[in-house]
Amino acid sequence: MQNKNSMKSTHSLPTKQNSIRLRIHVNGIVQGVGFRPFVYNTARRFSLSGFVTNSNRGVEIEIEGLPTSIEKFKNELLHHPPPLCEITNSSFKEIVPQDSSDFLIRRSLAGDGNETLISPDVSVCPDCLRELFDPQDRRYLYPFINCTNCGPRFTIIKGVPYDRPFTAMSVFPLCADCKAEYENPENRRFHAQPNACPDCGPKVWFEENQNTALLSEQDAAFDTAVTFLLQGKIVAIKGLGGFHLAVDALNEEAVRRLRRRKNREEKPLALMMPDLESIQRIALISAQEKEWLQNPQRPIVLLKKKADSPIAQAVAPGNQRLGIMLPYTPLHYILFDRLRQNQDKDKLNALVLTSANRSEEPIAIANEEARQRLSDIADGFLMHNRDILVRSDDSVLFTVDKQTQFLRRSRGFVPRPYLLKNSGPTILAAGAELKNTICILKENRAFVSQHIGDLENVTANSFFKETVQTFKQILTCDPDVIVYDKHPGYFSSRWAKEQSAKNLIPVQHHHAHMASCMAENDLDEAVIGLILDGTGYGYDGTIWGGEILTGTYTAIERSAWLEPMPLPGGDAAIRQPWRTAAGYLYQAFKGKPPQMETLASYPLQVIGEMVEKEVNTPLTSSCGRLFDAVAALCGMRGEVHYEAQAAIELTQSVSSFDVKPFVFNTSLPQIPVSPLIREIVKAILSGQEQSLIAARFHKTLVELFAHTVKVISEETGIKKIVLSGGVFQNEVLLAGLQNRLAELQLISFTQQRFPMNDGGISLGQAVIGQKLLQAGLDKASYSVKKTID
Numbered sequence: 118m119q120n121k122n123s124m125k126s127t128h129s130l131p132t133k134q135n136s137i138r139l140r141i142h143v144n145g146i147v148q149g150v151g152f153r154p155f156v157y158n159t160a161r162r163f164s165l166s167g168f169v170t171n172s173n174r175g176v177e178i179e180i181e182g183l184p185t186s187i188e189k190f191k192n193e194l195l196h197h198p199p200p201l202c203e204i205t206n207s208s209f210k211e212i213v214p215q216d217s218s219d220f221l222i223r224r225s226l227a228g229d230g231n232e233t234l235i236s237p238d239v240s241v242c243p244d245c246l247r248e249l250f251d252p253q254d255r256r257y258l259y260p261f262i263n264c265t266n267c268g269p270r271f272t273i274i275k276g277v278p279y280d281r282p283f284t285a286m287s288v289f290p291l292c293a294d295c296k297a298e299y300e301n302p303e304n305r306r307f308h309a310q311p312n313a314c315p316d317c318g319p320k321v322w323f324e325e326n327q328n329t330a331l332l333s334e335q336d337a338a339f340d341t342a343v344t345f346l347l348q349g350k351i352v353a354i355k356g357l358g359g360f361h362l363a364v365d366a367l368n369e370e371a372v373r374r375l376r377r378r379k380n381r382e383e384k385p386l387a388l389m390m391p392d393l394e395s396i397q398r399i400a401l402i403s404a405q406e407k408e409w410l411q412n413p414q415r416p417i418v419l420l421k422k423k424a425d426s427p428i429a430q431a432v433a434p435g436n437q438r439l440g441i442m443l444p445y446t447p448l449h450y451i452l453f454d455r456l457r458q459n460q461d462k463d464k465l466n467a468l469v470l471t472s473a474n475r476s477e478e479p480i481a482i483a484n485e486e487a488r489q490r491l492s493d494i495a496d497g498f499l500m501h502n503r504d505i506l507v508r509s510d511d512s513v514l515f516t517v518d519k520q521t522q523f524l525r526r527s528r529g530f531v532p533r534p535y536l537l538k539n540s541g542p543t544i545l546a547a548g549a550e551l552k553n554t555i556c557i558l559k560e561n562r563a564f565v566s567q568h569i570g571d572l573e574n575v576t577a578n579s580f581f582k583e584t585v586q587t588f589k590q591i592l593t594c595d596p597d598v599i600v601y602d603k604h605p606g607y608f609s610s611r612w613a614k615e616q617s618a619k620n621l622i623p624v625q626h627h628h629a630h631m632a633s634c635m636a637e638n639d640l641d642e643a644v645i646g647l648i649l650d651g652t653g654y655g656y657d658g659t660i661w662g663g664e665i666l667t668g669t670y671t672a673i674e675r676s677a678w679l680e681p682m683p684l685p686g687g688d689a690a691i692r693q694p695w696r697t698a699a700g701y702l703y704q705a706f707k708g709k710p711p712q713m714e715t716l717a718s719y720p721l722q723v724i725g726e727m728v729e730k731e732v733n734t735p736l737t738s739s740c741g742r743l744f745d746a747v748a749a750l751c752g753m754r755g756e757v758h759y760e761a762q763a764a765i766e767l768t769q770s771v772s773s774f775d776v777k778p779f780v781f782n783t784s785l786p787q788i789p790v791s792p793l794i795r796e797i798v799k800a801i802l803s804g805q806e807q808s809l810i811a812a813r814f815h816k817t818l819v820e821l822f823a824h825t826v827k828v829i830s831e832e833t834g835i836k837k838i839v840l841s842g843g844v845f846q847n848e849v850l851l852a853g854l855q856n857r858l859a860e861l862q863l864i865s866f867t868q869q870r871f872p873m874n875d876g877g878i879s880l881g882q883a884v885i886g887q888k889l890l891q892a893g894l895d896k897a898s899y900s901v902k903k904t905i906d
Contacts, residue, residue, distance in 0.1 A: 136181050138167070138214040143194070144175035145205035146234045146533065148279040149310055151265030152176060152202050153222055157302040159193050160220040170223035171278050173593070181214055201236060201266060201413070205536060205562070222302055225278050234562075235271050235279055235591055237529050238357050238509065240415040240445035242267035244305065249447050250454070255294070258336060260448040261319050261503060265309045267413070271532055272358045272507045273311060277591055281310045285504040292317035311503075319503035321448065326496055339455045342499045346468070347459065351375050353473050353487055353495035357446055358509030358528045358567075359480035360473030360487045362495060363389075372431040372469055378494040380476045384759035385433035387417050387440040387511065389470040391453040396441055398465055399426040405516045414529030415445035419515035427465055435762075437769045440513060442470075445529075448501075472510055477571050479580040482508050507587055508580060509567045517848040518855075523872045524846065525552070527567040532591065534562035535870060535880070538639055542890055545585070545596035545618075546882035547609035549626065549875040551760070553581060555609075556879035557588050557596060558887055563636070564588060565871060565880050572608040581609065600624055600886035602878070604654035622889060624882045626653030627664045627842070628673050628897060633881030634839040634873070635670065638866040643669050645676070645826055645835050647854075650842035650874070651691070651741030651761070656899050660684065662739025662842075663788070665825060667833055670888035672898040676829050679743065680790040681736035685727045690742070693756050694763045697742050698749035699724040700734065705794035711802065715752035740818075740844045743790060744768075747797060747814050751807045761843065768847050771812045778817035783824050786902040793817060819853040827861050838865045843874035 143152075148171050156169040156178060165182035180190060191209070198204060241249070245262045248254040256262045263269070269285075276283035291299055295314050298306040306312045313319060315335075322331045323338040333341040345352050349371040352363045362379065364371040366388050376382060390396050393407065400420035402410070409418050419438040422428075426439075433439055444450045456466050472480045473491055481487040482505040487498060513525040537558075544558040553569040566584050570577050589595055598620040601613035613621060624632075630653075631646030646666040655661035656675070663679030683700035690696035699721050702710035708729060710721075727734050744764035748754045753770070754763035779796040782789040800810050826838055838858055845851050845867065858865045871877040885897060 135183065136214050136216075137184055137187060138179060138181040138212050139187060140210045140212050141178040141180060141194070142175060142208045143178065143204055144207070144234070146201065146203040146236045147176045148234075149236050149265070149270055149308075150201035151199040151305065151307070154265070154302045154304075154307040155199050155202070156194070157220060157222055159190055163190050165190055166217040166220050168221040168223050171225040171280070173278055179212070181217055199266070201239060203234070203533070205234070205534075225280050234534060235274055235277070235532050237414070237531055237533050238269050238272050239267045239529070240413045241447050241450065242413075245447065246450065249450060256314055258451055259315050259318070260321050260446070260451055260501070261311070261313055262447045263309060263311045264305045265307065266305065268309070268311050269357055269503075272505050272509050272528075273503070274591065275506050277593065279310060284310050285506050286311050286313065289313055289318050289503075319501050321499065321501040324498050324500060326492060326498070332497070338499060339451055342452060342497070343455045343459050345497045346456070349374075350496035351378065351494060352497050352499055353481075353491050354448070354452075354470075354499045355484070355487070355501050355505070356448070357505070358507070358511075359482045359505060360491070361470045362473045362491070364469045366428050366432055366467035366469045367465065369429040369431055372429045375469065375471070375494075376431060379471070379474075381471075382758040383434050383762065384476075385436050385438070385440055386469045386471045387442065387513075388428070388432065388467050389442050389444060389449065390467045391444065391450075391457070393443070395465060395467065396420070396443075399423055399428055399467070400439055400441060403516065405519055405521075409514065409516070409521070410441070410443055412529075414512065415442055416512040416514050416529060417442045419513070419524075428467060432469060435766055438515070442511060448499075452499075478574060478576050479570060480508050480510050507567075508583075512568075515848070518852050520867065521869045522846055522848075522851075523868075523870070523876070524874065525568045526554075526565070526870075526872055526876060531567040532564050532588070534564045535637070537561045537563055537636060537884065538641065539887075541887035542598055543594050543596045544598045544600060544883050544886045544890075546879040546886065547599060547601040547613045548879035548882070549602055549629075550604065550607040550609060552872065552875040553577075553609060554876050554879045555581070555584055555588065556883040557592055557594065558883040559592055559594055563880055563883060564592060565877075568876060578608055578612075581612070598622065598886055598890065600882040602626055602629070602654065602882070603656075620890070620895070622886045622896060624885050624897065625656060625673075625899070626878070627655075627661055627666060629878045629881035629885065630841040630873075631666055631673070631839055631881065632670055632885045633871060633877040634841040634866055634868050636880055636884040637868050637870050638839070640837060640839070640866065641670070642837070643667065643833070643835050644837045644839050644866075645829055645833070646673075646839045646841065647822055647826060648842045649740040649844035651739055651844070652737075655738075656901075660735055660737035660739060662737060662741055663743065664738065665822075665829060667829060667835065670885050670897075671892050671894060673900075675786070675899070675901040677786045677788055677825050677902065679738040679740060679788050681738050682742070682746075682790055683728045683734045684737045684742060685724045685734045687733055687735055691745075691757075694745035694749040695719045695755040696724060698746045700728055701743075701746040701790070701794050702750075702798070703728045705791040705798070711798060713750065713798070713801070715750060715801070716755075719755065740842075744844070744847075746794070747811075750794075750797060750801060751810055753807060761846075764844070764847065767811050768815070768849050770808045771815055771849050772808050773812060774816060774849065774853060776809065776812045776816055778820045779813055781817055781821050783821065783828070785825065785828065788821065788825060815847075815849050815853065818850060819857050822854060823857040823861060826858065826863065830863060836863050838863050840865055840867045841873050841877070845873045
């Protein structure tokens, strides 16, 4: 008799007297990725009976047949699963044979708890892309075509297990044809939860700003969108993880208009281009960068510009790189196809495609939200009615010396977990203030969230809370332990203290950076951590950022640090590096700085008085501020319009690393900065070129930090060095230091799966929390190396 909860199979198997039966549990990313039809068809291929079903624990399988066939099945299961599948653990137990004759795919089981992993969103696959542009296919030019190998996942989920009733597709009943595909295990759309077609699925339309009456629907909507774009207008396009703002990237005035309306003065804007051939016309692409561009995750990849690029200068002013991605949804592909049809065949097609928000706000996801928040930015909207339930910005990365460096880990990579060596209690880490992410540590799996952003406004704070709830829901947990940054002013820290968790654990910012790199590299021993960034609240209440820490997850020593320098105006100096430069000058020259032409237009006397009287002038050991000071002293950048702009321009001016470093002092534990500033000023006043000074400065830091680390290594016997913090997104410094440490017979570790900036902080916080609880501690121990007279 057919089980009423099973889908009938026409496949019948003879009874075998020497059969065995296995109960198999598989966990990982195994739902919504074609895993059950893979199991079904593999079982049929080896003449096995039994069943497969989804549950909150993963995928449950019972398989019966000849032992040799069972072994072949196991080998296929573990070593040749579907491309989007990721098995993190599996178990096999022999049970009593049931003499079953069919192999069934049973409906999903309900249950308490959840161990199943949700797949990240995936770019449209080649099979769907072929169908999309096949006039004979029933989904011809349908912008929501997908299958089990591609399409939305994380961004449309509202509950677990990952079945259609728990997604944004629950409001779209399947038509007869789509239902037949959905229920056929031999079809690649079997249980593809977003499956739909023009008859039963989501619709697309175009509407003009301030006028919700439709200008056009379905196919005609793309024609209207293209007309707007070619007229230089700004179009808000609803994508996979949120809305984008799009303009013609070759239209200088259109790009400048977008910047004015979005309040984004100079920070580079991302591009989307239709294919690799188009990208190669404007940028240099290495083999590794090509691989990332074509990866199903479809990140934005930072590529070096070609000198003769026709892309508008306003896209990335003063920057040698362009952030470019390929299309990743059917809607994108249709839009570019329509652009091609409406222009000369040789014309380059490139769109600015930037997050639909005002600067530093979360990306808009809902139709009405977009209409309201973008009303004075967008001229028109390319809308659809498939709800985005989870915000997820595009991921951003670059490569250096064949290493991948994430600037932002988000769409395409989240919520894929990172597996740790050891299990522990469930922990929520609240992350930092800037580039915030959260992390939930459940057993041995670390789930780092999508990019939330800077928690400096109400909408970002709401997104933070929204993300916490989303992850609690999909992981079916409510952590009793919350770890947070020691900085008392961070929103994430204040939020953590307001919660009713059983354990609240503060963690120092740079210790979390160190731990993040340790966790990613499976290090569970004493290391030397060279942590360089812009701002972090130190144990002594001052601003840290140029730190050499020695220790473990549960105990650290501050072994060395950059000389604390004055920061006139505090946060104002971060936005105005001329202030930082003036403060560094006053300290380096003991209140009697030389006249600098590069700073002549600024009120230096006021800064001198602030430094002398210690008025609103905190001290900082920040390496990020040191870069700002040098950039301003060289006359490159007195004010910045986005984070690290001065440092980026200083680094990109380096044309050769074959230079002599400046003379430097290596007394410990406080690494002198004042002598270096005096050397740099001497070079500027002698007329050395900016690019040479920039190169010598980088070379000096490499030698300075390498020498200091070597001394500490010899004192402690520790040879493993972890490098983390946002300053290490400087490719010249990173490559130079890694090479120098290797020459000194030291082993360096960096991060390639998570950002070295504050986007990776939450992972480090979570693992420190786990280790502290396992050791019975409520906080990490801290000591500081005494000054050597």
